[in-house]
Amino acid sequence: MKKPIDRSDQFTEDEHVDTAIRQAAQRAIADHKRRGAWIAIWRDGKVVHLPPEEIPHEEDAQG
Known part of the structure; x- marks a missing residue:
């Protein structure tokens, strides 16, 4: 049987x-x-x- 690979360090x-x-998420929103x-x-x-015209521009959302 193969020994399981420990990927916890990834x-x-x-x-x-x-x-x-x-x-x-930023790419998906844009x-x-x-x-x-x-x-x-x-x-709340x-x-x-939100309609597209109310979606903040990326630079606005980062501030």
Whole structure:
């Protein structure tokens, strides 16, 4: 029987994972805005649908 591969060291640096997830989300949001698609967000305990014209520009969202 093969010995299991220990991959725990691949995710020891949480910052890299967090950064990758944040960048992927920013790309997805920017893509929705470019395509004129709505996005769903969580605001004040409720799901809110934002039309593309209300989606903040990437530089506005980072501030």
